[in-house]
Amino acid sequence: MEATREIYWNVGYGVILPMYLFTAIAVAACAYGFYKRVEVYRQGKELNRLDNLSERIVLLVKNLFGQIRVLRVSGPGVPHALFFWGFVILFIGTLLVMAQADFSQPLFNVVILKGSFYKLYSLLLDLAGFVALLMLFGLSLRRFLVRPEGLKTTRDDYLMHILLTAILLTGFFAEGVRIAATELKNNPELARFSPIGLFVANQFAGLDDQSLKQLHKLWWWVHFFLVMGFIVTIPFSKFRHLFTTPANYLLTDLREKGVIATINLEEEGAEHFGVDKVADLSWKDIFDADACTSCKRCQDRCPAWTTDKPLSPMKVVQQIGEVAFGNSGANLIETVSQDALWSCTTCRSCQEICPANVEHVNKILDMRRNLVLMQGEFPGEEVMVAVNNIEVNGNPFGMAYAGRGDWTAGLDVQVMADGADVDILYFVGCYASFDKRNQEVARSFIKICNAAGVRVGILGKEEKCCGEPLRKLGNEYLYQMTAGENIELIKAYEVKKIVTTCPHCLNTLGRDYRDLGLDVAVEHYTVFIESLINKGALPMEPHQFDYTYHDSCYLGRYKDITREPRNVLHAAGGRITEMKKSGYESFCCGAGGGRILAEEKLGSRINVTRVRMAQETGAPLLISNCPFCLTMFEDGIKTGDCEGELKVRDLAEVVAERIIL
Template sequence: MGATREIFWNTGSAAVAAMYLLALVAVGALAHGFRRRRDIWRRGKPLDRTDHPLRRLSRLLADTVSQRKVARVAEGGVPHAIFFWAFLLLFAGTLLVMAQADLLTPFFNFNLLSGDFYRLYSLTLDLAGLLAFVALGVLAARRFVIRPPGLERTPGDATIHLLLLAILVTGFIVEGFRMAATELRDNPGLALWSPVGYLFAELFAGMSDQAQRVAHRALWLAHMLLALGFIAIIPWTKLRHIATTSGNSFFEPDEPKGTLAPVDLDDESAERFGASAVGDLFWKDLFDADACTKCGRCQQRCPAWLTGKPLSPMKVIADIGDVAETASENGLIDAVSRDALWSCTTCGACEEICPASIEHVGKIIEMRRSLVLMAGEFPGDEARRACDAIEINGNPFGLSGASRGDWANGLPVSVADGKSETEILYFTGCYASFDPRNSKVAESFIKICAAAGVSVAVLGKVERCCGEPARKLGNEYLYRMVAESNIAAIRASGARRIVTACPHCFNTLARDYRELGFDLPVEHHSTFIRRLVGEGRLKLNPAPFSATYHDSCYLARYRDIVEAPRVVVEAAGGRLAEMEWSGSETFCCGAGGGRILAEERMGTPIVDERLRMARKTGASTLIAACPFCLSMFEDGIKRSDAHQSLKAFDLAEVVVRSLENP
């Protein structure tokens, strides 16, 4: 007997016909379910996410087949990826059987499932089934026994696990009965190519031929009904993420990270701005709710959640989905809650770790826009006063704009007048202009430029807040006002290139101002200093010191600037000890998302958790490359009892210290 088997052995033509009929019913239920989901998605505003279709399709296939976003977190992610790959092989094997039975045999009289190919086919599917069984067991143990925080456990989850288990087990039992009645007697060598099925076949070998056939047919029907039932319920349960999570790879934004939806403040027909109802969000925002796998990764990385604040990015997405499901035109913000919305630092950790490519931050900003622009609500009176100060004085401190450039007195820096040219325009930012601690950073940067022979100009009193904190709080009107003022001042200055030490200014000028027609190159001081060192224009005299470097969220996650500041630290003599969360997985200082303007009233201070990580490295120097981070660290260290053992510095200060070494 050759290496092959009879397809649909012992099932009968009536059972096969019933299978195909029920398959049509299952596919119909699948299609109807997704049509219903589509109607829910359409409750959101239109948004084009189909440009560059080939690039999007390539990304979808790469993400789906490789499971790279899922498997990047070993705990839970790796077994999920293994289960997916195994189930994909089993599904492909089923399709191959259908192709053999319905196409190759009747039309071409050709048996692909024979010989060595069939042996390899049998072994591959058997091992795939075993891997799927083991991976499913690991996932079930994690969800229902280990029970990590944030991973939900519902009756529906248990039902889905039991359904998948039943499909796998009945598949092996069906295979075992078939092999017991055929291969064990007639072709034992072939049976060894299905090792798991062989074990089951040995269990049933003592049964009579009739009993084996009856049991096989009953289990085959059960297996078929379970598999088709699985297909039918996909859009009606959280299993819909099989399609929507992959779909989200196709619908990912192609804009730079952190790009927010534009607001047409000049539209006189607009009845409201921001999102207070589901219909104010985009269809993609509602699609995200279906793509969410509720794995809890975003929550486990959220600095607000981890420090006792009422923000779970996962719950925000679920709440949006619940409101969309009910077709309610009101109550979106109440469902999510104001405290949750104001707790967000917009650090992007949730989006960075999400295996489903969900966009959390934009939704939160849209709801904040509604609160600020339509209802005049802020996270606190101090944030309202800061925004008022930005509008009147151009800075959140309420200090006179005329003194904005006083920090530069006596330094080799000029005030841009549009006539004389300099190599760079230094956009100082509010903190370096008015906060004495951060003014030292600006002074250090000017000293670096002087040592490298770089001529520098500043805007002086005509510079205003870049507008980023106000925009992240939802105050789009104030952001637009100061942005247009800055753009006009920069154009009048004659600047050709801008450098800033503030990642928030950097992102705003380099990305957000582009929407307003601004097109000058903008660089952060970390990459600028690295280039000066690399080109030999800046000569350092390093003295060894122990340090740990804190990645600013708006540098590492939003701009992928991770290596440059570390190269500079090491060139200055720093022996780096990395914190447990660093690089693109950095932990926020707590100042982003406009939170620098608001008091942190709930939970424990986010910066205290980051300082704990810094102290754990044993380093004596904590280096930042952001004025917000530096300010938070200084305040946090002063509150603690460890201020004698840990000192915070900006990258530029460390470089200047190296310049001054003998």
């Protein structure tokens, strides 16, 4: 007997018309629900997220069917992905049934589901349904019994789990009763290719044919209307993320990571800057609230939330959605709260881990812009002082311009204003220029360059703060003013390449300044030193040492530079013990987002939390690559009672000590 089955066994072909009618109604209701949501998205400003469509489609396919972003985290990531793949296989199976029963067989007398293919089809669908059911059971246990801290359970969650479980179970019940009435009696060999259905069939094997047919019709229609209910509820429940999350893969920001819109401060008629109302957002910012799955991965990795501050990236996105769909005239800043907005270190950990590709950081920065540019608000008096110092003296310490190059005494370094002929311009930054601890890093970098025969120039007293802390705090006006002056100088000296020891300067000069007219190659010193080592240009004798390494947020997550610093330290003789949070999972030092200028008044200290992670490795040395991180760790070691057990050094200092003179 050929392996196949009658598609509409027991229910008859008469169900086709009402089945398609109800399906059309359900799909129409679903479409209407999304139409109403699109009307809310349109409250936001226009934004083109369909450029480079082919690249976007590739990202959609990779992330949707590969579940790449979902699988980035262990724990719930794997069962979510397995559940998704199981459901996809079931959906494909349903399409094949439809293709045969409603098109190929009645129109062309072509049977697709037969023979070996049907056996494989039956086996795959049974296993896919079982895996989906098993994963759903595990996820239900996690949400409703284990209840991880911070995972909020709503009515939608109960609806989703109950409805999906019912759909899977009724599907197996309908299949099992059919097998009990047909294959179990007439073709038991074929029934083995439906192992779950066979198990269910055995439970009903004692019933007579009439009872089995009645049960089959019952389960068939119940299953069908549950599926219709599922389709209808999609836009009106958390089920909507089945569409909005994949759509967010298509709508991803293809620009370089960390790009912030540069405001045209001289635009005629511009009277409002930043965001304090839903209408100030882009439509994509509102759409993100619908794409969010409330998985709390962003919240779990947020250094502010982890250290008991009032910021949850997940909550910020959800609050935007609540205002957009509930009271679009409400003040977003008051809804989110200033304390939450100022707590952000812009570390990007939330965006890096988000399975739905939600963009958290720029929403916060846009609200900060409104606070500063429209309301004159800052996170504290100390920040206002630092900002005024940058405006007057070009640095947050209030030190005189003339002293910016004093750290170079005794070093072979040229000042650009003196007609320097150099290979690179070293953009020193404020901390390496004025902070004594970070001046040692700058001196070490110059020694490395000298040893490699690299001619180095600096702007000296002409250099100003790159403006990054200002911009991240929302002061776009002062940022553009200081950036413009730096850009004018760099262009005037016809600089071909810039190297900096500060990841914040790296991002700002190499990415943000492009919007203001600077197009010069900018490189971080860790990458530059690695290239010197690889070329054999750096005479260095390695000495063994044990260390742990901190990936600064603005080098790792923003610039994808994680391998190069480790290569340099390995060449210097280092043996690394990684912290539990490293690479793209690295935990922030607490200084980003302009927080280097602000006192940490809420919750516990982020830098102490990170220093203790380093201490747990047992390594005696913590190595950083950023002046902000170095400053925060020096303080964290003292306030965290780690003195004597842990010492922090910069990568340049370690390399400079191993140079052969």
